[in-house]
Amino acid sequence: MKAIDAEHYLIEAFLNRADIPDASIYPFNLPIVQHFTTLEFHPKITFIVGENGSGKSTLLEALAIGVGFNAEGGSKNFHFSTMDSHSGLHDFMRLTKGLHRPKDGYFLRAETFYNVASEIERLDEDPTAGPPIKTYYNNKSLHAQSHGESFMTLMEHRFGGKGLYILDEPEAALSPSRQLKLLSLLHKHIKSGSQFIIATHSPIIMGYPDASIFLVTKGGLRATTYEDTEHYQLTKYFLDNRQKVLKELLD
Ligand SMILES: Nc1ncnc2c1ncn2[C@@H]1O[C@H](COP(=O)(O)OP(=O)(O)OP(=O)(O)O)[C@@H](O)[C@H]1O
Ligand SMILES: [Mg+2]
Numbered sequence: 003m004k005a006i007d008a009e010h011y012l013i014e015a016f017l018n019r020a021d022i023p024d025a026s027i028y029p030f031n032l033p034i035v036q037h038f039t040t041l042e043f044h045p046k047i048t049f050i051v052g053e054n055g056s057g058k059s060t061l062l063e064a065l066a067i068g069v070g071f072n073a074e075g076g077s078k079n080f081h082f083s084t085m086d087s088h089s090g091l092h093d094f095m096r097l098t099k100g101l102h103r104p105k106d107g108y109f110l111r112a113e114t115f116y117n118v119a120s121e122i123e124r125l126d127e128d129p130t131a132g133p134p135i136k137t138y139y140n141n142k143s144l145h146a147q148s149h150g151e152s153f154m155t156l157m158e159h160r161f162g163g164k165g166l167y168i169l170d171e172p173e174a175a176l177s178p179s180r181q182l183k184l185l186s187l188l189h190k191h192i193k194s195g196s197q198f199i200i201a202t203h204s205p206i207i208m209g210y211p212d213a214s215i216f217l218v219t220k221g222g223l224r225a226t227t228y229e230d231t232e233h234y235q236l237t238k239y240f241l242d243n244r245q246k247v248l249k250e251l252l253d
Contacts, residue, residue, distance in 0.1 A: 010100035011166040011197050015041045015065060018094050029064075029089035032057040037222025044214035047188065047198045051208060051231055052218030058201035059111070059170050064091035065199060066168045069099075071109035076118045078107060104197070106165030110156065112174035119144035119152065149175035157187045163194035173204035181206040205233040 017038040022030050029035055034057035041048075050058045067073055072080040073088035123143060126134040136143055140159040144152040153175050161167060173181050181204055188198060188210055202208050208215060209228060217226045228234055240247050 010043065010045045011102065011104045012043050012065070012069065012097060012199070013100055014043065014098040015068075016096045016098070018096060021094055029057065029060045029091045032060060033220050034058075034061060034218050034222060035091065039222075041216065041223060042214075043197070043199065044212075045197060046192045047200060047210055047213035049208045049210075049213055049215045050199070050201045050218065050223075051203070051215060051226075051233060056218035058218060059113075060089055060091060062109075062168055062170050062199065062201050063088055063111075064095050065097070066109040067092040068095055068097045069107070069166060069168075071107065071168065074114040074117055075109045075111040076121065077109075080118065080121060104164060104166040106162040106196075108156070108161060108165065108167050108169075110153075110167070110169045110172060112171040115144075115149075115152070150177065150180055154180060154183070154187075157184060157191075161187075161191055161196070163191060163196055165191070165196045167191070167196060167198045169198060169200045169202075171201060171203065173202055173207050178206060185210055203233060205231070205237045208233060 017035070017040075019025075019038070025031060025036065034052075050061060052058055063073055066075075067088065070078050072078075074080075122135045122139070123145065126136055138160045139152075140155045142155070144155070147155060153172060157172075172184060176184060184207060188207075192198070192212075200207065208231065215226050215228060215231065216223045217231065
């Protein structure tokens with residue numbers, strides 16, 4: 003096991019596969035789970051990349067529940083559930099945590115962020131419940147902002163630093179220029195001692211230099227480099243050879 007680093011909030015995830023009751027059902031039948039032994043996190047950013055349906059969200063959700071987040075997203079203070087669709091993977095996962103506990107944290111799921119916004123509005127309707135939560139979101143209802151604007155508000159205003167942030171496809175609503183802005187926000191938060199675990203398809207976001215990239219393959223998670231990802235290679239090839247690719251695809 004790696005020496006404990008004070009900047010790490012999450013050091014390692016270990017899967018106790020011997021205890022899994024039925025390896026033929028979801029999520030235990032996914033290659034990412036069947037081949038999972040340990041996953042060592044980078045102190046700054048760990049990227050999880052791979053094909054649609056390869057199990058990135060399933061893994062992130064198990065990690066998020068394991069550190070105490072609501073399965074549908076939000077901070078540790080959110081306890082709502084619109085549907086109980088989370089897998090039981092977290093029950094079999096053991097997490098090695100660092101010496102210091104994060105002062106902040108958030109689990110962002112692009113797919114259920116709308117539900118988080120609704121929950122904030124619901125909680126803020128109670129005048130006895132203390133300062134409105136939307137104060138932390140630039141004092142504006144997330145529903146009154148566009149999808150991309152609300153994501154940026156979250157990163158710019160709600161994330162407080164020294165935090166553990168688990169983000170599932172943060173690029174989902176963002177223009178390329180906002181994705182570049184996201185890179186600079188990630189850097190700002192990392193400099194103030196935060197750790198990120200991010201599932202992404204974005205060749206811009208996974209371009210952050212000081213990070214580990216793990217690719218989900220049929221044989222499980224495999225460490226890779228930025229230039230070796232299909233996301234980088236395909237995007238670059240397309241941009242460099244657009245007419246040729248279009249001819250091959252469309253003729
Ligand atoms: N609740 C569920 N019950 C059964 N199968 C599920 C459930 N949730 C997801 N799956 C299946 O597990 C596989 C992995 O899903 P997951 O959402 O983790 O993939 P992903 O890598 O995040 O994909 P994407 O890049 O499209 O977000 C998919 O084939 C999906 O159909
Ligand atoms: Mg996903």
